[in-house]
Amino acid sequence: MIPLDRRTRAMLPDFVRLFGGEPTYLAIAPGRVNLIGEHTDYNEGFVLPAALDRDVRVLFRPRRDRRVRLYALEFDNLVDFHLDRLEYDGQIFWSNYARGVAWALEQRGLRLRGVEGVVSGNVPRGSGLSSSAALEVACAKAFLTAADALLAVPGPELARAAQQAENEFVGVRCGIMDPFISVLGQAGHGLLIDCRSLDYRRVPFPSEAVLVIGNTKVSRSLAASAYNERRAQCEEGVRRLRSRLPHIRSLRDVSLQVLEAHRDLLPEVVYRRCRHVVTENARVLETVRAMERQDLEEMGRLMDASHASLRDDYQVSSQALDAMVEAMRREAGCHGARLTGAGFGGCAVALVQAGREKEVQESIYRHYSRRMRIWPEVYITAPSQGARVLPLWEGGGLPRSRRGGARSG
Ligand code: GLA
Numbered sequence: 001m002i003p004l005d006r007r008t009r010a011m012l013p014d015f016v017r018l019f020g021g022e023p024t025y026l027a028i029a030p031g032r033v034n035l036i037g038e039h040t041d042y043n044e045g046f047v048l049p050a051a052l053d054r055d056v057r058v059l060f061r062p063r064r065d066r067r068v069r070l071y072a073l074e075f076d077n078l079v080d081f082h083l084d085r086l087e088y089d090g091q092i093f094w095s096n097y098a099r100g101v102a103w104a105l106e107q108r109g110l111r112l113r114g115v116e117g118v119v120s121g122n123v124p125r126g127s128g129l130s131s132s133a134a135l136e137v138a139c140a141k142a143f144l145t146a147a148d149a150l151l152a153v154p155g156p157e158l159a160r161a162a163q164q165a166e167n168e169f170v171g172v173r174c175g176i177m178d179p180f181i182s183v184l185g186q187a188g189h190g191l192l193i194d195c196r197s198l199d200y201r202r203v204p205f206p207s208e209a210v211l212v213i214g215n216t217k218v219s220r221s222l223a224a225s226a227y228n229e230r231r232a233q234c235e236e237g238v239r240r241l242r243s244r245l246p247h248i249r250s251l252r253d254v255s256l257q258v259l260e261a262h263r264d265l266l267p268e269v270v271y272r273r274c275r276h277v278v279t280e281n282a283r284v285l286e287t288v289r290a291m292e293r294q295d296l297e298e299m300g301r302l303m304d305a306s307h308a309s310l311r312d313d314y315q316v317s318s319q320a321l322d323a324m325v326e327a328m329r330r331e332a333g334c335h336g337a338r339l340t341g342a343g344f345g346g347c348a349v350a351l352v353q354a355g356r357e358k359e360v361q362e363s364i365y366r367h368y369s370r371r372m373r374i375w376p377e378v379y380i381t382a383p384s385q386g387a388r389v390l391p392l393w394e395g396g397g398l399p400r401s402r403r404g405g406a407r408s409g
Pocket of ligand 1: 037176343
């Protein structure tokens with residue numbers, strides 16, 4: 001077997017204990033941090049996320065039949081299901097992400113094969129860093145490998161399948177951003193995604209910057225209901241604007257000028273929700289231009305403006321997120337900071353001058369904890385690699401995995 005890193009090695013004893021023999025592949029899918037472009041994906045707008053250096057991984061071996069056996073190391077439970085009977089599991093919630101992507105891939109005409117494996121992750125759960133998208137994408141990669149169909153599903157389509165799993169199988173109405181960046185992220189780059197066409201472009205991340213992520217450790221209890229409410233308000237805005245502007249399909253088609261000209265059609269709160277989306281789309285494109293000329297100051301200014309818009313117009317910030325962003329900005333090395341993800345808790349992200357990250361980290365520990373009386377977590381990171389599958393044997397490929405798959409565990 002090829003040399004394994006420490007985290008993967010720690011998964012091996014459970015594999016051997018539960019399934020016997022040895023695994024043949026490792027599928028890895030990262031979490032994400034969104035640099036800018038919040039609540040724009042479901043409005044067919046632009047987003048600019050980056051893949052994290054934290055991931056969910058599946059150490060696995062294909063099976064000959066259609067049985068799936070997956071053991072979640074952190075939860076210490078084993079699920080066992082059959083690809084012919086993919087049903088929602090009310091007991092072991094995490095398994096619905098695995099079941100859901102299998103279902104969504106088969107919806108695309110693929111016939112999958114079973115796998116057996118150990119699942120483990122270090123993306124903080126429930127913190128707005130997309131641990132669920134990472135789990136979906138890692139499982140999808142494992143299923144595709146076992147079916148010898150890795151190349152049959154292009155990246156954007158794989159992201160769509162993961163989103164469909166979450167929307168229709170798990171029952172969460174999220175957008176396309178999280179699985180998309182998990183699949184297509186690249187080290188040292190942000191990913192500009194057009195959430196209408198699913199075109200994307202990798203944008204080099206400035207070499208003299210790092211990202212400091214502050215986890216408020218406040219769970220996002222309101223997030224699901226408020227998220228759906230915001231989506232409905234955006235849809236209402238589009239409906240009302242269409243009474244005069246029938247060519248509009250989504251807020252993506254609306255400029256600030258147009259919005260202002262037809263403000264009379266919108267209730268105040270709907271107008272403000274729309275104003276956030278419309279200005280945020282523009283900020284994403286401006287951030288890309290600033291990033292291309294390595295203008296950290298301008299990128300930071302746009303991140304600050306994004307946070308203000310999310311706080312005041314979209315109203316998805318919280319006391320903890322505001323406190324986190326303020327603690328980050330106290331240090332001169334911080335160019336800008338904003339909440340990242342859906343909001344209401346979870347994490348904020350700061351753009352920081354390389355070499356100054358420890359000062360920002362210290363400021364978070366000192367000022368955030370004093371103000372909120374909560375001990376936060378801080379992750380220092382740079383844009384990392386997207387999802388991948390590693391064969392674990394020299395010259396590894398399907399013949400070897402087929403032999404491995406002969407076991408019936
Ligand atoms: C969550 C969703 C994403 C996106 C963000 C807000 O993370 O999963 O699709 O809508 O919220 O930008």
